[in-house]
Amino acid sequence: MSRDHWTEVKAAREATLAPPEKAAAKLASQNKLYVRDRIAQLVDEGSFVEEAQLANALNPGLPADGVVTGRALVDGRPALIVANDPTVKAGSWGARTVEKIVRITEVALRDELPIFWLIDSAGARITDQVQLFPGRRGAGRIFHNQVALSGKVPQICCLFGPSAAGGAYIPAFCDLVIMVDGNASMYLGSPRMAEMVVGEKVTLEEMGGARMHTSVSGCGDLLAADDAEAIELAKQYFSYLPGSWQSRPPSYDASAPGRDFTRDLVPAEESVGFDIHDVIDALLDADTFFELKPAYAPELVVGFGLLAGQVVGIVANQPAVKGGVLFVDSADKAARFIWLCDAFNVPLVYLCDVPGFMIGSEVERAGIIRHGAKMITAVSEATVPTVSVIVRKAYGAGLYAMCGPGFSPDACVALPTAKIAVMGPEAAINAVYYNKIQEIADDTERVEYVAKLREEYETDIDILRLAADLVIDAIVEPEDLREDLIARLAAAQTKDRHFSTKRHGVPPV
Numbered sequence: 001m002s003r004d005h006w007t008e009v010k011a012a013r014e015a016t017l018a019p020p021e022k023a024a025a026k027l028a029s030q031n032k033l034y035v036r037d038r039i040a041q042l043v044d045e046g047s048f049v050e051e052a053q054l055a056n057a058l059n060p061g062l063p064a065d066g067v068v069t070g071r072a073l074v075d076g077r078p079a080l081i082v083a084n085d086p087t088v089k090a091g092s093w094g095a096r097t098v099e100k101i102v103r104i105t106e107v108a109l110r111d112e113l114p115i116f117w118l119i120d121s122a123g124a125r126i127t128d129q130v131q132l133f134p135g136r137r138g139a140g141r142i143f144h145n146q147v148a149l150s151g152k153v154p155q156i157c158c159l160f161g162p163s164a165a166g167g168a169y170i171p172a173f174c175d176l177v178i179m180v181d182g183n184a185s186m187y188l189g190s191p192r193m194a195e196m197v198v199g200e201k202v203t204l205e206e207m208g209g210a211r212m213h214t215s216v217s218g219c220g221d222l223l224a225a226d227d228a229e230a231i232e233l234a235k236q237y238f239s240y241l242p243g244s245w246q247s248r249p250p251s252y253d254a255s256a257p258g259r260d261f262t263r264d265l266v267p268a269e270e271s272v273g274f275d276i277h278d279v280i281d282a283l284l285d286a287d288t289f290f291e292l293k294p295a296y297a298p299e300l301v302v303g304f305g306l307l308a309g310q311v312v313g314i315v316a317n318q319p320a321v322k323g324g325v326l327f328v329d330s331a332d333k334a335a336r337f338i339w340l341c342d343a344f345n346v347p348l349v350y351l352c353d354v355p356g357f358m359i360g361s362e363v364e365r366a367g368i369i370r371h372g373a374k375m376i377t378a379v380s381e382a383t384v385p386t387v388s389v390i391v392r393k394a395y396g397a398g399l400y401a402m403c404g405p406g407f408s409p410d411a412c413v414a415l416p417t418a419k420i421a422v423m424g425p426e427a428a429i430n431a432v433y434y435n436k437i438q439e440i441a442d443d444t445e446r447v448e449y450v451a452k453l454r455e456e457y458e459t460d461i462d463i464l465r466l467a468a469d470l471v472i473d474a475i476v477e478p479e480d481l482r483e484d485l486i487a488r489l490a491a492a493q494t495k496d497r498h499f500s501t502k503r504h505g506v507p508p509v
């Protein structure tokens with residue numbers, strides 16, 4: 001009897017379209033969506049064009065070889081999709097899985113299209129390792145191409161399940177990693193392996209869970225309650241970005257801010273805390289602030305928003321957390337976000353209220369100099385339109401890290417009560433006059449002496465004086481700041497973005 005090709009092909013294709021009953025039940029018990037439902041939620045209806053659906057079709061039980069890849073429209077814009085199927089050997093990568101992924105990254109490089117990575121994978125399929133792991137088109141090629149794609153096209157990762165061992169590098173090379181609470185994990189060695197090799201007993205959450213990575217390691221950016229929310233967040237993030245480094249972000253209808261920038265929003269007294277989100281809400285179009293890494297290093301706030309319908313990136317000190325002091329992690333968080341904005345033509349607004357970098361042996365041992373230098377490198381290299389605003393104070397190297405005048409912002413402006421100084425008054429007086437103060441035996445005399453020094457210091461760092469000396473470009477009333485920013489960023493749109501000629505720097509990372 002001759003073969004019925006029609007039936008064979010149909011059966012092979014259908015085998016890729018739905019999981020077996022047991023696997024479907026496992027997905028349901030984990031509150032996970034099936035891979036094709038994830039894609040359907042992400043892309044515009046009817047726009048998905050799949051590649052290599054019949055990969056490994058002669059090998060029953062490995063539909064599409066565990067990964068669905070293709071092109072689609074996401075909110076009307078072209079994009080590429082790579083989506084693991086955890087019902088196929090835990091989403092592990094066989095030889096054809098890897099080839100499919102490598103091909104998509106090659107298309108992304110050639111056509112400069114963004115990639116959405118929908119990850120849920122055990123990493124390399126250990127049983128196929130010779131075919132998938134070591135060669136020229138082995139799994140290493142995925143990472144190689146991701147690095148080449150970095151800064152060319154957005155790489156957006158939703159992590160729905162595990163991303164084990166080498167697989168953890170796919171999210172690591174993405175610009176944004178959204179992790180589903182309770183299901184997503186990333187680790188080089190599983191808890192079982194850690195116990196075996198280094199004798200450490202930890203839970204999966206402690207080792208590489210979504211909460212740990214979005215608040216401690218910084219490998220994750222956003223926490224999502226479930227798959228649907230992760231996909232929604234990925235779409236929201238994409239709405240702020242261009243499809244590639246060659247174009248500008250989309251623009252939208254302008255709307256008024258959610259609140260007024262009243263004069264009492266920023267307390268003049270340095271020791272009084274306030275939430276920088278209130279300032280951000282008073283500057284941006286209402287409800288447009290999309291914060292990244294909110295739970296990681298919250299003493300610094302970064303995120304996208306709209307200013308009169310145009311996308312901007314906000315880098316802001318947060319006085320409500322640790323006084324807004326810069327730490328190792330906050331410096332890293334800022335550097336990454338600034339590089340992201342600069343790569344994708346997103347203008348930057350710095351909102352500065354910074355006492356400086358943290359001091360003490362703990363942060364020195366953690367390399368705060370190196371991390372601070374990394375942030376200052378990113379600030380220096382960024383050539384997008386930039387305005388830095390001294391909201392309340394800019395002390396020490398905090399001024400430099402927040403794009404002070406020496407870092408070529410298109411403008412450095414200040415609120416009328418702002419201060420700029422090499423350090424705060426207490427520290428400065430202590431540094432210069434400590435010996436003299438100690439020599440004064442009489443208490444009253446000593447207090448009066450310190451008060452006089454403080455008055456002189458305050459005069460020295462007065463913002464009107466700094467404007468008169470051309471240190472800052474303008475003093476702007478809070479109620480006028482939004483319009484000032486809109487005008488200055490618009491004026492800087494056509495600026496020359498050349499920074500330096502070389503292959504690349506040797507940054508202090």
Ligand SMILES: CCC(=O)SCCNC(=O)CCNC(=O)[C@H](O)C(C)(C)COP(=O)(O)OP(=O)(O)OC[C@H]1O[C@@H](n2cnc3c(N)ncnc32)[C@H](O)[C@@H]1OP(=O)(O)O
Pocket residue numbers: 088089090092121122123124125126127139162164165166167190
């Ligand atoms: C580039 C270098 C690398 O990526 S090395 C990657 C090495 N990977 C690992 O060590 C991860 C090993 N796998 C796991 O820890 C678990 O399977 C994880 C990912 C946590 C998923 O757990 P769970 O949902 O319970 O699935 P499961 O373990 O029951 O597995 C389902 C079927 O898939 C298989 N599987 C799993 N991982 C791999 C793998 N890496 N290579 C080959 N097969 C793998 C399991 O054997 C199981 O198969 P079966 O259904 O029993 O036939």
